Amino acid sequence: MSAFEELGICPEIIQAVEEDDWLLPTPVQQEAIPLILGGGDVLVAAETGSGKTGAFGLPCLQIVHETLRGKCSTRKAHALNLKCELNLNDKDMFVLVTEDGMECKSEDDKRWNGIRATIEVMQGSYMFEVEVVEGLLRVGWSAGFAKLELGIDDKSFGFGSTGKKSWNRKFEDYGEAFEEGDIIGCLLDREKQTISFTKNGRDLGVAYKLPPDMQRIGLKPHICGKGFMAAAKFDGPMEYPVEGYTPVGEIDPTHTPQGTSQAKGKRPPLCMILEPTRDLAEQTYKCMTTFNKYLDNPTVRITLFVGGIDEKEQFRALEEGVDIVVGTLQKLMDYVRRGKLDVTQLKFLVLDEADDLQKKDDRKEIPRLNAQIKRGRRDRVQTLFFSATLHTPEVVQMIDEITSRPIWVDLKGKDSVPETVHHVALYIDPYQDLQWSDAEIAVRAKAPKEQPELDGVHTKPTMSSIDRNHPDALKMSEKIKMMKPKMVVKLADAFNMSQCLVFCRTNVDCNNLEDYMNRLGGTKAYGGKMETGKENPYSCVVLAGMRNQDERRSNLESFKEGDVRFLICTDVAARGIDIAGLPFVIQTTLPDDIENYIHRIGRCGRAERMGLAISVVATEKEKVWYHKCPSRGKDCKPWPGNTKLTIPFGPDGKLRPRDDANWIIDEGGCSIWYDEPDLIKKVETRIGMPMKVMDPEDFSVAGVLESPFGEAGKKRLKKEATVKEPPSRRAQMRKKEEAAVVVYGAKKGDKTIAMTAKHTSALAPVVTELASLEKEIQQIFAKVMRGAQWGNVAAQAGGGMTQHATRPASANLQASPKPKASPAVAAPSPAPVAPTPKTEGPVDMEVDGDTPAKRVATGWASGGGKPKRKARW
């Protein structure tokens, strides 16, 4: 029995994942899958790259499939339950209901407490009756997502004991007061879109004509009161029947949303997976379709809902029926609000990257969606939360609000960084870069094309206090902006990066870095066209919010396929994006949001492969754009672009000069001073350990990595190790050994690769020497041959070319009139290489024209090339 089978996963899904080399479940899958199959609300906090997508994807897919097949007895498809009764899942806490679901009461006489019934009426004319047993009461109809206090929002329509009708907090005289013993009839006519009431059979007239926005929304019977007791009657015969109105308990199923879907043969979704970004939604959608590939009879229909896709496609999918929807919160909520997406049958609500979803949910749509899904249902909806950072107070509060008795799967107990990710800070100090000043300015003037473009945030002087107190601040900030892209390029060279994800703060920064790298050779002219490709050391593409969806998709794909070396991105790629075997991440600025530090660096070192994440951190403050303007920076430019956003008066109360446009945000502008050393402290607090620091000269990291530049770095490391390192000699040796053989992009602890790298490194000088000796010999040989040939020709001509006249008899190769150049002469045979490690690094090395010997001699290997898509753990 396979390990996935033991977890309860069916053979068809196992077959699909095994094809992707998933032979064993990861620890998080091991824990979470049985809990989800068991029916609980589950909260999963596990490291980046630990296999969370499978942890929710496999069990959700399986249950959806079982539900569709109607085979699983405990999770059998929820048969339509059209019995009308008071709904235990749709009431205020203080309301108690009798077992038959017909009587309710609340002893709370301070506040209004409400309850709705299970049936939602879309069409036809229906009524129910309420007998007042005691207390103050309001009765009527409301939408499933309206507040439970009847009549205080515009989605509910009530009639109260004091003889008032109540809607949207407006209380108006209507009918007459009622009291204990009275029976109130509540009548809804969906043809005329009216609501009326009767008292003990007496018609009180039309109370409401439904507003247009409510005419297509289902309404449910609703009772609400203060210290009250009431008995409802939903089934016939009514005490006071009204002609033309049927008791709501006898509703025609096609007049309810559930019945309508069924009658039209629609399949409303059973599972909804919410993702914070389009790119992640697309990736999860692809994973789900892969898991689904062998399930049939019936097939599970999975649809993607994100912006930038033709809506007609999505409508057609909904018309035909869809079982699992994957999408962004905004898009899915848009469809729910427009009544296009029916959430009444959902069995699963999955919040992937839940903390990010919560943060982006300024309109509080998630709690509303959850309430809408749960109202009016008798079966459980499972809510699942997943993230590597699930411990923020806000997300914990949301969990409390929308789950019931959830189970935590929290393997590490805090937001942690996987052991496979080496993450380090590389400080750059603008004061130390003395070349800058006038010399650098001169260089820039001479070779403007080789300089990075700045983001325009400094183009005008500011009057903020930091500028006044530190006259150098702006200059240093500008210098930082010039140094960072240059540092990216330096790192790319030093580590001979085959692939790297580079995070920038803004869309503009991405554009500028792309442009800079392209100018340095990222694109080359092929047949008159500038093109990029992995053979170019700086080949790059961009994944950022301002690029259109098609471009984002194709750029991500080409990076995943290994067609380019650098993916320059904003935080849209911080979470979830899975690039198999990615060896390097660089952050050119730390993220605004500290949680994203963990997510960004977690793009490498996934699925047990090693990764190195370098954060380029400025020692001084850097001025950055921080758009609060309505266009979020689209129209925001230095003077005069964002002037309307600034405050025209300075702190002294005097009108500011017109060109003083670049005020910082606390003074009304659109920029802030970014304090990265302070952010590093926050990161350290968050991950509970100090950051390792990378040497800006030789890129070594004490105790973790040797310098890619070889001996000098090694000596320095040794010195540091003897001065600082208290651990035993053995531990030191082990660490050094690890550092010397770490191969980014390769599997953690893969001894073969480690040994290969070590041996190759040891053999490198000998191999290089052998190669040059061979070359020399071949050249001598060729020379001899050429001489022999000429000598021969001369002898035949009877000439006196004596030089080779007495060539050795063994040189009968002269038979060939033109000696064929040995391939080794034209191109010396490559140095023998140790067996190819699994990382595909050597493939890439060949492409680079960089010999393995050279690369290994540096003690580094990127393991790059085309990333291995199928991870084997």
Ligand SMILES: Nc1ncnc2c1ncn2[C@@H]1O[C@H](COP(=O)(O)OP(=O)(O)OP(=O)(O)O)[C@@H](O)[C@H]1O
């Ligand atoms: N059981 C498994 N066996 C082998 N590989 C696996 C297994 N489960 C997942 N993987 C691989 O591990 C990688 C990371 O998985 P996944 O993207 O689900 O991580 P995650 O935990 O969601 O990370 P993040 O927090 O960054 O979103 C993927 O390439 C996936 O194919």
